[in-house]
Amino acid sequence: PKGDLLKFPKGATILDFAYHIHSKVGNQCVGGKINAKNVSLRTELHSGDTVEILTSATQKPKAEWLKIVKSSRAKAKIRLALKETQIKDGLYAKELLERRFKNKKIEIEESTMGHLLRKLGFKEVSEFYKQVADEKLDPNYIIEEYQKVYNHDHNLNQPKETESAENFEFENPTNEFLKKNDDVLVIDKNLKGLDFSLAKCCHPIYGDPVFGFVTVNGGIKIHRTDCPNAPEMRKRFGYRIVKARWSGKGFSQYAITLRVIGNDDIGIVSNITNVISKDEKIVMRSINIDSHDGLFSGNLVVLLDDNSKLNMLIKKLRTVKGVKQVTRI
Known part of the structure; x- marks a missing residue:
């Protein structure tokens, strides 16, 4: 109230003053003016100060405000x-x-x-x-x-204790192994020239930390070390795990699926595809978007040659206005 003299406990702040006026004023307080100078919520009041409260309709009370105010009323x-x-x-x-x-x-x-x-x-x-x-x-x-x-x-789609390690390969059994004549991977103790394939459950690409899993056919399935199935494989079939590391780029490009979630704004899909099209070394194979209740979610399949480009692409997509999440599947 203009011109009123008010008393507050020692250390009281602008926020105490706002709540003294009215709960709504306090709840919407964003700062104030003391003796005509702009100050923050935390600014302490002193005897003789002339105080004005600034509010915003978008402001909401926060738990940390309890540490700012001194009066029990506030x-x-x-x-x-x-x-x-x-x-x-x-x-x-x-x-x-x-x-x-x-x-x-x-x-x-x-x-x-x-x-x-x-x-x-x-x-x-x-x-x-x-x-x-x-x-x-x-x-x-x-x-x-x-x-x-x-x-x-509910034990749905869960492997039984009697099941074999092949249940953790997660690929079509007819999938052929890839001959590595160019030795892009070194498998366990510098062994080269082994047949291997890339696991479809985690889709490793050049640069990813990886390990090998020996199959019954004597080939190697390559998994990312952060593969969602890695803990179970190590626990139950640790004897079939072998070390693996990349030694050179043997493939020109890998197919990677990205999950994108965000606001269903006008032009959002165009903005996302523009980010991808600007990089000549990344090719977009497909895009599948579903929108509902003002939000969209979808999968992008892109072709690229290593995880450094993948990480950079994810970083760029996350900066697109309206995009909330970008994750690798």
Whole structure:
């Protein structure tokens, strides 16, 4: 209030002043002016100061504000605002996920969702919903991970203990091994000239850290060291693991699939393809985009010759406005 004299505890800040005026003013406070000079939320008040509060309709209370304010009145109002925001975020995120799951004709099981939350590192469901509401977690990604957890929990597509190591090769049995006359790979103790093929479960390319897996036919399947199936292979069939490293480029190009997720903005697909077309050494083989509820997700298949170009491409795609996630499949 203009011209009023107010008392605050020692160390009180602009934010204390804002909440003293009104909860809405405090919740939307972005800073202020003390004696006509712009100051931040954290600026402390002093006796005789003339204070003006600056607000923005897009501002929201944050948990760290509790460390800025000194008055119990301001702290109580912040806690209340955070609780209200948490409830609103939870309802919004829950409704959004239920709608997305329903569109995919997937029924949500509480036990599976609980396992998913633990897998993603969430101790509280409220924090999970907050990440969804803040668009830090993509619903399509959640659905994909949910299905993985569901399959695991219900023992779907899981190898039995009696199954052989060939279940971990993940390729069509008719797939022929590739003759390496140019010795692009050195397999275990500098052995060269061995027949090998690149595993389809992780699609290694030149430059990736790799290892070999000996098949019953005596050939070698090459996997990336971060292959999703590597831990199980090492655990159950460690005796069939051999060291491998690249020694030169034998292939001109490798096919790599990238998963891209983002806002379904006008021209977003064109902007993505432009990034790829600008690099003469990268060829786009195919693109498959699906959009829904203002978001898009899709797979890009590109041809390139090593992982340094792949990493650079991913970095560039992530800078495209509207793109939220770019991951290698």
